[in-house]
Structure formats: C-alpha cells, structure tokens
Amino acid sequence: MPETRFRPISRSRRRSLPTVLSTALAATLLISSAAGMAQASTSPALPVAGVTASAPANLALTGTATASSVELDRDTFVAAHVNDDDTSTRWSSKYQDDNWVQVKLAEPSTVDHVTITWPNACARDFVLQTSTDGAAWTDVAALRRDTCPRTDVIDVRSTTPVSFVRMQGRQRWATYGYSISEFQIWDLPPAPPAPTLGLSPKPVSVQESGGTPYTLHRNTRIVAVGDGAQAPAEYLARVLRPSTGHRLPVVKAGGGPAPIVIEVGPGKGPSGHEAEGYGLTVGAGRVLISAATPNGALNGVQTLRQLFPQWVESDTVVAVPWTVPAVTITDYPRFAHRGMMLDVARSFYPLNEVKAYIDAAAQFKVNRLHLHLTDDQGWRIAMDDPRSNPSGIDYGLLTEVSGDTAMTERGTEPGVTGHYTKADYAEIVRYAGENGMTVIPEIDLPGHTNAALHAIPQLNTSGAQPKPQPGQSTVPANGTGAVGYSSLDANSAVTYEFAEHVLTEIAAMTPGPYLHIGGDEAHVTSHADYTKMVNAFTRKAVSLGKTVVGWNEYAGTELPQDKAVVQFWNGNRTAVANAVNNRGAKVILSPAPNTYVPQKQDPRQPQGGTWACGGACGLDRHYNWNPGTFIPGIAESSVLGVETALWGEFIRRVGQAQYYSFPRLIATAEAGWTPQEQRDYTDFRTRLSKIGGRLTVQGTNFFPTADVAWRMEALGAPVTVRTGRPAGATWTVTAPGVASGELVATVVWSDGVRENVTLTTTREASIPDMRINDAFTAKSNRTFSEAGKYTGTLSVRLPGQAPVEGGLTVTVRDDA
Numbered sequence: 001m002p003e004t005r006f007r008p009i010s011r012s013r014r015r016s017l018p019t020v021l022s023t024a025l026a027a028t029l030l031i032s033s034a035a036g037m038a039q040a041s042t043s044p045a046l047p048v049a050g051v052t053a054s055a056p057a058n059l060a061l062t063g064t065a066t067a068s069s070v071e072l073d074r075d076t077f078v079a080a081h082v083n084d085d086d087t088s089t090r091w092s093s094k095y096q097d098d099n100w101v102q103v104k105l106a107e108p109s110t111v112d113h114v115t116i117t118w119p120n121a122c123a124r125d126f127v128l129q130t131s132t133d134g135a136a137w138t139d140v141a142a143l144r145r146d147t148c149p150r151t152d153v154i155d156v157r158s159t160t161p162v163s164f165v166r167m168q169g170r171q172r173w174a175t176y177g178y179s180i181s182e183f184q185i186w187d188l189p190p191a192p193p194a195p196t197l198g199l200s201p202k203p204v205s206v207q208e209s210g211g212t213p214y215t216l217h218r219n220t221r222i223v224a225v226g227d228g229a230q231a232p233a234e235y236l237a238r239v240l241r242p243s244t245g246h247r248l249p250v251v252k253a254g255g256g257p258a259p260i261v262i263e264v265g266p267g268k269g270p271s272g273h274e275a276e277g278y279g280l281t282v283g284a285g286r287v288l289i290s291a292a293t294p295n296g297a298l299n300g301v302q303t304l305r306q307l308f309p310q311w312v313e314s315d316t317v318v319a320v321p322w323t324v325p326a327v328t329i330t331d332y333p334r335f336a337h338r339g340m341m342l343d344v345a346r347s348f349y350p351l352n353e354v355k356a357y358i359d360a361a362a363q364f365k366v367n368r369l370h371l372h373l374t375d376d377q378g379w380r381i382a383m384d385d386p387r388s389n390p391s392g393i394d395y396g397l398l399t400e401v402s403g404d405t406a407m408t409e410r411g412t413e414p415g416v417t418g419h420y421t422k423a424d425y426a427e428i429v430r431y432a433g434e435n436g437m438t439v440i441p442e443i444d445l446p447g448h449t450n451a452a453l454h455a456i457p458q459l460n461t462s463g464a465q466p467k468p469q470p471g472q473s474t475v476p477a478n479g480t481g482a483v484g485y486s487s488l489d490a491n492s493a494v495t496y497e498f499a500e501h502v503l504t505e506i507a508a509m510t511p512g513p514y515l516h517i518g519g520d521e522a523h524v525t526s527h528a529d530y531t532k533m534v535n536a537f538t539r540k541a542v543s544l545g546k547t548v549v550g551w552n553e554y555a556g557t558e559l560p561q562d563k564a565v566v567q568f569w570n571g572n573r574t575a576v577a578n579a580v581n582n583r584g585a586k587v588i589l590s591p592a593p594n595t596y597v598p599q600k601q602d603p604r605q606p607q608g609g610t611w612a613c614g615g616a617c618g619l620d621r622h623y624n625w626n627p628g629t630f631i632p633g634i635a636e637s638s639v640l641g642v643e644t645a646l647w648g649e650f651i652r653r654v655g656q657a658q659y660y661s662f663p664r665l666i667a668t669a670e671a672g673w674t675p676q677e678q679r680d681y682t683d684f685r686t687r688l689s690k691i692g693g694r695l696t697v698q699g700t701n702f703f704p705t706a707d708v709a710w711r712m713e714a715l716g717a718p719v720t721v722r723t724g725r726p727a728g729a730t731w732t733v734t735a736p737g738v739a740s741g742e743l744v745a746t747v748v749w750s751d752g753v754r755e756n757v758t759l760t761t762t763r764e765a766s767i768p769d770m771r772i773n774d775a776f777t778a779k780s781n782r783t784f785s786e787a788g789k790y791t792g793t794l795s796v797r798l799p800g801q802a803p804v805e806g807g808l809t810v811t812v813r814d815d816a
Contacts, residue, residue: 013375022246048643056188058237061085061163062106063185063260071177082183086526090119092370093177100168108161109252110185111797114154114802125171130156131164143180147604147767148173151410151706153800155744173426182232186318192712192786198668199306201365202674202683206645212284214258216308216322218246221256225263228294234303235434240308260287260304261299269296270332276367277332280304282324287696295367296332298436300372301331302363310694311715313496319718330363337588337641338672339368339440340665342657342772345375345408345451346481346648347415351424353654355431356482360658362435364669368652370440370516370643373420373506376450376486378406380419382442386501391458391494392407395501402451408552410650412770413478425509427608427780433511440549444518445499446533450478450486452498463489463522468591481649484523490532497531500540503750507544514565515546519554531557538564549588555579565640568631569596569613576632586640587631592624595644595668597650597660604767607650619705621679623667642672655701659770662695662702663688685709693734695772702772704737704765712738714794718807723815727778731806736772737765743796745778750791757784759796787814 067079079101081089093099115126125144127136141154149332154199158163159248165185169178197206224233230250234618239246254261262680269292270277278291278300287299307325311318337671340402342349349357358369373381379402399419429439450466453459457473465487466475475486490493507515517537522530534550534557541548542560549565555575559566562584566576569590579585592599592612599617601609613621620744622644628636644665651657670684685708694701704710712735721727735743740759747755757778765773778794796801 003007012229049729054188056112056186056190057083058184059105059109059111059187060103060183060185063103064104065091065101065183067091067093067101068099068309069096070179073096082180083156083409086273087119087181087183087627090179090181092121092179092720095172095175095177097169097171099178100166101178101180101183102134102164102166102511103185103815104164105162105659108163109187110161111156111158111165112188113156113184114165115182115184115800116152116154116180117184118151118183118184119149120173121151121176122173122629123167123169123171123178124173125169126178127168127170128156128169129164129166130153130162131166132157132162132197134164135168137164137168139556149603153798155799159490165731166203166740177233186800189797189800192731192804193709196306196663196686196690197325197327198694199303200684200687200691201333201670202678202687203303203329204675204678205328205330206260206374207328209283209326209328211326213323213325214282214284214287215247216240216244216260217326217743220246220248220252220521221254222248223254223259223261224250224252224259226265226268228264229262229297231434232264232297233296233352234291235298236260236262236304239301239305240312241321242316243312243314243318243809244322255722257439258286260289262301264291264294266292266296267291271328273332276337277330278303280327280329280331282307282327286324293470295436297335299365300329302365302685303331304305305363305399306412306691306694310690310697310713311696313347313697318715320715326585333365333673334675335639335641337643338366338669339588339641339643340366340661340668341370341442341643341645343371343375343589343646343648344380345372345444346377347411347652348380348403348406349416349654349657350418351420351427352444353657354428356654357657357661358432360433360662360695361665362437363435365673366665366669367438368440368641369428369437370442371428372647373440374443375448376483378402379416379451379455380415380420381425381506382421383502384422384503391497393456393458393494393498395456395778397455399451399607400634402477405451405454405477406479407481411555411652412656413652415648429509429511429721430454436489438512438514439510440512440514440516441510442518443499443502443506444514444520446490446495446530447484447486447520447522447535448518449488450475452488453486454478455497459488459492461489461494463491463529463726464495474558481734484521485743487522487525487529488533490525490529490610495533496536499537503537503540507541507546510546514549515541515544516549516567517541517554519557520551520569522553543604552576555585559583559585567643567646570622573631574633576631580631580634580638586638587634588640588643589627589630589661590643590645591625591630594622594671595642595799596647596651597644597664598647601660601664602767606768607770617664617708619667620681621687622664623671623679623684625671626676627671628676642668654783656770659703659772662700663691663705663708666691686762692736697738701770702736706770709801710736712796712798712804713808714796714804716792716794716806718809718811720811720813721784722813723759723785724783726783727780727810727812729782729792729808729810731778731808733759733778733796733804733806735776735796735798738773738798739764740773740776742798743776744798745794745796746778747782747792749782749793755780757781757794784810784812 078090274292403419
C-alpha cells in the first residue's frame with residue numbers, strides 16, 4: 001500500500017454553535033407532557049447532578065399490581081407481571097380502550113418519574129394518574145404516541161406522598177389489548193452517569209493517571225518530528241483551529257507553552273504493530289503522539305481529538321477550557337481492514353457527499369472506502385476509449401446513458417443520477433488518502449450488469465441477459481431493486497474486450513492495491529459460464545498488479561494463488577474456508593446480519609430490510625460477533641478485517657446514508673480494531689453515549705439507538721451587556737434523540753433570581769424523515785439593572801434522567 005496522505009477537514013461537516021445544524025432523527029423513547037411540563041415549571045429548584053443522597057429505588061417492586069382485565073383470563077398475562085422486574089413477561093388486557101393497570105405502593109411515597117415498557121400492543125393514548133386512596137385520581141400526564149414498541153418515561157415529581165399509580169388507557173394500538181412488560185415507579189432521578197473518556201474504537205491499553213489535565217493555550221505549537229509527521233500534525237491543527245480560535249502553528253522544533261509533539265520514525269510505534277500502531281501520552285506539560293508511520297500517527301491524532309471536549313467539532317470559536325485528561329495509551333488495530341462500502345450505483349452521491357461520508361467515518365479509524373461504482377441501475381465512473389477498439393465500443397455511453405439512470409422505485413425520492421469524472425475520482429482517492437483511507441473500486445461482473453447492457457449495444461449479444469425489446473439495440477434501464485437477472489455473455493469476445501478495458505482503466509486510476517470485480521448474484525449465468533468469465537476477470541486484475549476482491553460467490557473459482565480476497569456477505573462459509581486453505585485467499589467479513597446497514601435498526605423505522613435478522617438488525621447485532629471465528633476452519637490471520645455495507649435501494653443522499661450507518665458503523669469499526677477479549681457491549685454503549693453529543697456538534701446524522709442512554713451536555717457562552725438591556729445570554733445543549741418539548745430548563749442566577757427558559761432547535765428529530773435533532777438553544781430574557789458580573793447556571797432535565805448543568809458569566813456595564 002502506498003504511503004497515505006492526509007487531508008483538510010471538510011467545512012461541510014462541521015457545525016457552528018450555538019445553532020448547531022445537522023440532519024436530525026426522531027424522538028426515541030423519552031416521553032413527557034404538557035401537564036408534566038406545567039408542573040415542572042412551578043416546582044422547586046432542580047436537583048444538582050451528583051448530590052443525590054441515595055440511589056433511586058423502583059417502588060413498584062414492593063407494590064401490588066392489579067388491572068381492570070386480563071387477556072384470555074390467563075395467568076400468562078396477569079397484572080403481577082408489570083412489577084416482577086422481568087421484561088420477558090407481560091400484562092395484557094382485554095380488547096377495550098378503557099382498560100387500566102395500577103400499582104399500589106407498599107407505603108405512601110413521593111414519586112419522581114414512571115417508566116412504562118410496551119413490548120407490543122402499546123397505547124396510542126393514555127393518562128398517567130396518581131391517587132392517595134385508590135378512589136380519587138389525579139391526572140399527571142396525558143400522552144399520545146404513534147410508535148410501538150417503545151418505552152415511555154413520564155415525569156411525576158410529586159411533592160406529597162401517593163399510594164397508587166395507574167396507567168389509564170384511552171386508545172389501543174390496534175385490535176388487541178394493552179401490553180406492558182414493566183411498570184417502574186421511581187422515587188428519585190437516577191444518579192449522573194459515570195464518567196467515560198468516550199473513546200471508540202476502544203484502545204488496546206488506556207491508563208488514566210488522575211494527574212493534572214493538559215490545557216491547550218493560545219500560543220501552543222504542534223511540533224512535527226521525523227519524516228511523515230508533518231501531515232498528521234497539519235491534520236490535527238485543522239481539527240483544532242476553528243473551535244479554539246488558536247493559530248496552532250506546525251513547526252519542526254519545540255518552543256512555546258505546552259507543545260503537542262507528533263513524532264514519526266522507526267521504533268516509535270508499538271513493537272510488532274508498526275503499520276498503524278501509536279502511543280499517546282498526555283501530561284500537564286505536553287502531549288506526545290509517537291508512531292512508526294504516518295498512518296499510525298493519524299490514528300493517534302483521532303484518539304486525541306476524541307479526548308478534547310465535544311465542542312472541538314464546532315466550526316466557530318467556542319469559549320471553553322480546552323483540556324485533555326492525563327492518560328497513557330498504547331494502541332493498534334486487531335485487523336488491517338476496517339472498511340465501509342458505499343453503493344453509489346443505485347443512487348449517486350456527488351463528490352461533496354462522498355467527502356462528508358468519509359469525514360464522519362475517519363474519526364473512528366475506518367481505513368478502507370469501497371465504492372460500488374456499477375450495478376443494474378447505474379454506471380458511475382467515466383471511461384475513455386482505448387487506442388485499440390476492435391468492437392468499436394463508445395465507452396463514453398456508459399456515463400452518458402447509464403450515468404443518467406438510477407433507482408426510481410422506493411425511497412423518499414427517485415434515485416440521484418450522475419457520475420464521477422476521472423478528476424472527481426482522483427479527488428476522492430486523494431481525499432480518502434488524507435483521511436487514512438484506501439479506495440477499493442468495484443466494477444460488478446458478470447451479473448449486475450444491466451446498466452452496461454443498457455448503454456453499450458455491442459454487449460447485447462445472444463448469450464447476454466436480459467434481452468432487448470423488439471426494435472431496440474440495448475436492454476431497458478432498470479429503476480427497480482431487481483437483482484440476479486442480468487449477465488454478460490461468456491461466449492462472446494466483446495465481453496472480455498469490454499471487461500479488460502474497464503478493469504485496466506479503473507486500475508490505472510486507483511493507486512491502492514485492490515480491485516473488486518463483484519461476482520455476486522449471477523443467478524441467470526450457468527456455473528460453467530460464470531467460472532469462465534470470473535477466471536478471466538481475476539487473471540486480468542492480477543496482471544494489472546492488483547489483488548483481486550470479489551463477493552463470496554466467486555470463492556469456488558480458480559482464484560489467483562495468494563492474490564485474492566473473498567468478501568463474505570451471505571451463503572457458503574465452507575467455500576470461503578476452502579479458498580483460504582487451497583488458494584491462499586484472505587477474507588473480508590461483511591455478514592449481512594452484522595454489517596448491512598440498510599437493514600432496519602429499530603422496528604419503528606418505516607423503511608429498511610428485515611431479511612438479514614428476521615427483524616431489526618440492532619446495534620447489538622453489529623457489535624456482538626467475533627470476526628476471528630466467523631469462518632470455521634481458518635486462522636484469524638487469514639481475516640483481513642471487517643466492512644460495513646451501505647446499499648442504495650431506498651437510501652438517498654448523505655444525510656440518510658449517515659442515519660442508517662451511524663452508530664452501527666462505529667460498532668463495526670470497533671469490531672475490527674479492539675481485541676475480542678476487551679470488547680463488551682455494555683461498555684461500548686457507555687462510551688457511545690458520550691459520542692452522541694460530538695456527532696451532533698459535527699452535524700453527523702445518526703440514529704439515537706434506543707438502548708443507548710445518550711448523554712446531554714450544556715455549554716454557556718459568556719456575554720457583555722450594558723445595564724437596562726436584555727443580556728441575550730445563551731446556552732447550547734446537545735441531547736440526541738430528544739424532542740424540545742421533553743426538556744425542562746431553569747436558570748439560577750448568582751444574585752438569587754430564578755428563570756424558567758424554553759429550549760428550541762432548528763431541527764426536531766423524526767424517525768420517518770430519517771434525521772437526528774440539532775442541538776438545542778436556551779436563551780435568557782433577563783435584563784440587568786445594576787452593573788457587575790453575574791453567573792447563570794442552566795439546569796436541564798429530561799424525565800427519568802439526572803439533570804445537567806452549564807454555566808456562563810454576564811458582564812454588565814453601567815450605561816452611564
């Protein structure tokens with residue numbers, strides 16, 4: 001692999017504060033109401049994070065549950081299942097809208113919030129009620145929701161003890177009754193989440209010293225030592241400059257306060273892991289990244305980037321202490337290949353969108369970009385005519401005709417048409433390289449070739465499939481998702497002339513070592529014809545100096561000895577093992593249940609496949625698997641790595657691509673990086689919960705996975721104002737997957753004034769619209785009559801969560 005270069009940060013990726021703009025998602029599981037909000041606005045001061053006297057208790061566990069009815073009068077569905085602390089059991093009602101379930105507490109108690117888990121048959125409309133005697137009921141919150149299954153978290157925050165809590169149904173989800181697996185009644189909000197560095201992929205070794213953090217200063221220099229250090233040093237400077245406002249010059253020698261040193265050279269990286277390994281040491285006086293290669297140094301830069309506050313991802317200056325905790329890290333990848341495939345054939349991604357997709361993934365040490373350039377629906381890469389052209393093929397027709405086709409069925413809009421010029425492709429290769437990524441181009445052969453047949457008359461020979469319509473010289477364009485019906489003609493010389501020229505062109509344009517020839521789903525091609533064509537194509541790829549890659553259907557062909565890679569997605573694992581053991585092949589793992597991101601990640605999503613997992617392929621499926629043992633009968637050393645796959649049947653534009661990829665792509669990246677014995681899904685979710693705010697600031701669209709307790713963060717911006725004028729003090733709050741109406745916010749000023757404020761956002765979350773919410777803005781309307789300095793502490797609370805705080809200072813000057 002040639003030496004990798006690094007690239008500037010894309011300005012399209014980064015977002016300014018406090019109005020952080022992204023492309024949003026839908027409110028997930030946390031619910032509150034107008035009634036709950038009204039109660040909260042008049043309640044005593046919100047509790048401060050970290051001062052809870054005791055752990056919260058689920059009062060329902062010692063209570064007694066009863067219900068108005070039980071489905072089919074069976075013990076399987078009795079009310080006692082709602083407070084048995086077992087989500088595998090449930091209460092289900094008969095088929096009337098006005099059924100209820102309630103818990104009588106063991107003794108009267110104050111209640112902070114209630115959590116109701118609906119495994120199915122949710123309520124579309126219900127009221128949460130409390131009572132002191134079980135006869136007179138007080139409505140706490142009335143809720144209408146149109147998602148199922150789900151979990152509802154409802155603020156109660158009672159100031160006097162209650163004895164009963166009831167779910168009173170108003171409207172069922174469908175024909176069946178209500179179904180609740182857990183009805184939790186909490187006396188206190190939970191404690192703040194435990195601190196986490198929020199690093200992903202999880203490094204091999206992290207030691208937190210507890211010493212004085214490093215602080216980035218206005219005059220800090222980034223020192224590049226050794227050949228290859230300059231590029232990663234410049235990359236780091238470009239990450240840090242917009243948000244810090246510091247110059248951060250990259251120099252060859254030390255000097256200035258608290259330098260950041262990046263050194264590259266033999267012996268500088270972890271022994272045995274020189275290609276991509278690095279060391280990172282952070283102390284009060286300096287930061288040191290050491291690596292044997294520029295790639296290793298870039299990996300260290302990405303880790304350091306994650307150690308800075310999330311606001312470092314802003315593209316405007318943020319007033320925050322730029323500190324990094326004191327740590328010592330030794331790190332290197334488990335597998336050499338941590339890839340992402342982008343299907344640009346079914347729906348095109350313009351150059352700037354490809355860059356945005358690269359931007360979002362690079363920070364997680366993804367190092368391969370697999371571009372699926374051709375398929376039945378479109379051809380996306382320009383080809384020149386060869387000097388020798390026996391069949392007289394006009395290769396320009398590939399993009400002139402089939403660059404103007406795409407998916408027309410499914411999706412929120414017709415597929416995007418277009419193609420990459422050779423200059424565009426060269427820019428993608430350069431840009432990916434500067435992010436540490438190698439480009440792997442795919443020309444899908446001998447099936448998935450309808451776009452080529454639609455553009456090139458000469459390819460429509462007697463053995464090609466499908467056939468042109470009467471009077472036509474080429475087959476019709478395909479805007480459907482149909483696959484497996486097209487094929488080149490194994491017995492026509494023009495097939496090999498065409499394929500060899502196309503492979504030669506794309507190989508010449510691609511400096512990386514790989515050339516992907518597809519080979520999948522050739523259902524109308526006989527085995528003999530398939531083998532004949534694939535053998536010819538793989539030999540050609542190797543003759544061009546490339547290692548050939550193909551989907552696992554090609555594993556049974558005469559793969560070039562020690563020069564082939566099999567990419568597994570589904571099917572026969574034994575054939576893959578035989579290719580490894582008999583032909584010296586390596587393996588890239590893209591098993592559909594664990595890496596296919598167009599599959600639904602949550603049953604509430606209206607679009608997405610379910611075939612791979614027999615339902616939603618959640619984040620846990622993408623994390624909890626072992627690439628080293630996935631193919632029986634081969635050694636882990638034969639596994640190059642893992643790759644997520646983004647197919648384009650219904651996904652349009654980079655925002656939707658990110659929404660379906662993240663955070664599952666992060667899980668795949670960690671599966672490819674972190675040693676298996678150090679991987680733990682609970683730990684991953686904890687770290688990921690902090691990453692959500694960072695993605696929000698970047699403007700990366702992502703799905704706020706339901707079983708991740710996404711953390712909120714608040715930041716205030718200092719302001720100076722004259723007396724008698726509105727201060728206009730503002731705070732920015734990141735809260736992934738939350739609707740603005742769910743947040744309760746209060747400002748307490750240093751002079752004792754208390755102010756309720758409303759949080760707003762430029763983009764609300766929406767699951768059907770495939771978008772995450774933007775950050776929220778809280779604005780004070782206070783006017784100060786006297787000069788001085790005032791501190792305002794914003795406290796933001798979400799039902800069932802500990803509050804978060806953010807402070808700011810208002811400097812008030814006398815008008816006189």
